[in-house]
Amino acid sequence: MTFELISLGAMVLLLVADLLIVGRRPHVPSMKESAIWVSFYVGLALVYGVIVWAVGGVTPAAEFYAGWLMEYSLSVDNLFVFVIIMARFAVPRDHQQQVLMVGIIMALIFRAAFILAGAALLEQFTWLFYLFGAFLIYTAIQQAIPEKEEEQDDFKENALIRVMRRVLPLHHQYNGSSLRTTVDGRRLFTPMIIVFLAIGSTDVLFALDSIPAIFGITRDPFIVFATNLFALMGLRQLYFLLGGLLDRLVYLPYALSAVLGFIGIKLVLEALHTNSLSWINGGEGFHWAPEIPIWLSLTVIVSSLAVGTIASLIKSAHDARVEAARPVAEPESEDISQ
Template sequence: MVHELPVTFEVISLGAMLVLLIADLLIVGRRPHVPSMKESAIWVSFYVGLAVIFGGIVWGVGGITPAAEFYAGWLMEYSLSVDNLFVFVIIMARFAVPRDQQQRVLMIGIIMALIFRAAFILAGAALIEQFTWLFYIFGAFLIYTAIQQAIPETPEEHDDYKENVLIRQMRKVLPLHHQYDGAKLRTTVDGRRLFTPLIIVFLAIGSTDVLFAVDSIPAIFGITRDPFIVFATNLFALMGLRQLYFLLGGLLDRLVYLPYALSAILGFIGIKLILEALHTNSIPWINGGHGFHWAPEIPIWLSLTVIVVSLVVGTVASLIKSAHDERIEAAKEPEPSEESSK
């Protein structure tokens, strides 16, 4: 069931989000730099606080149901976006992006991702409105993705970035130079106008996030069918992603159990989608086109609880294991001998 918010509220909210994005882009474009941990923490706190406040406003305008849908969707999208960071780190290393240009790369890539996701959301909402049986496909896909997410990667797979078809084709078509030229997309070398590697990095970040959207968009539709809330959750999750990249940095490798937490969330949402498809079934050759009334409808509070508990358990377990591994490594280090201490 879609709990519609006032159109005026949606228009004003989207306008405010657009202004915030433009302001953020102008700030990054005017002063490219490597943000400190303190600066990153302040910005992450700002965007997280903004999302919490926005959810409260949604509550005041539309009631507890759309607010709960927003909070559950935002938490899920934000947690899934952390998974994106692993790939972003690899892409930045693979293309040797200068540190002072990484903010700009991430910002442009995120804006590209928002445009692509908006198209996916509009198309998905229109299709679901007409063909509710798509929840069977979405649910099965999310369960499959959850299983794949739970399979541990080898160190080689974890550190490897394979260029997708788009990137490989662009390399063949575009006249590329192998060196960066500050923030420029094009540079002049021996009288020839060539693209710098930044153009490929932009495409890599944007297209990679589109692939992640293939998982996250069906998952968010398992929480709410309201296109506005779906887009708002994606926007708030992505807006804080750039600062989170610099805040977490090398700490990402310590979140060893995060993939399992995300797997649990995707699996749960997949089951939720299939149960909803069974409950509202309209496929003629399944139960004569009638819904299965025994199929339970999972309430939004339960979805929110599963998401929060999965993230907390995964994060805490990861930090405990990392601390334990560090103690073991410290114990293995040989103590300095008396000869070397003299």
């Protein structure tokens, strides 16, 4: 318990320090700065997994690595939506870092609340694994369905944002990162308030995916908290490091679909194995339902993400070669024979 409390306290302080101190000065981080911070946080997660191994053994360490990889990948998927939101609302680039900071803080709050609620509910109602598993399988199917080309770069405002647009007195221009501005003596909200609402509602949706998924890896609340905290560390710098690379990871959604589908099936099998619903098999567990070991979960996650990333980069390189080989159309010459 002492190790867990010290670890969580240190992780929260580190994340808060990164958000409030490092991100205090509005600027666009350079590629070098972003790469250093991302490498630092990834290395820190790898080292921490070794510490967990030394303190708790192989199983919790494997659960940490599997959960961190999955949550980190879902966080990268979250960045796709952040990019679309930033473009949709034309957020000035030198203030995007502050928007990301607020988004990460909201994600931390939502995930913490969902983790506490999920852990308490699963402790009392193990049959919820049926619902969690079905939800993840449904999410995996939706993720695997390709979007229409015209919808890929479109952000669909939800009902809350549409209502706030009608209710709030909005100005069409930004005032730095401020939420309010004064125009002709009137106090108006800037578009930044809508951006924060869009980011916040997106965080809620992603928390709904990530929390059932991590409980499919481990039911240890400490591991769940740790993986989510490490997945959020360096996310702001990763946004600027990847930049246009996000558009090249075309197969990452399919890799995530495979991971979520696998975890969903794992949850359903675990629910069958430990069944407690009286109207299913008389309340007895299905002993034929296999228990998927953590090493297999880790293998599936690593291989799916690796295949998705490599395939995306290969396709991107191929498309670039095709584009470079395409003949350039010569401009039509003006008719000067008249």
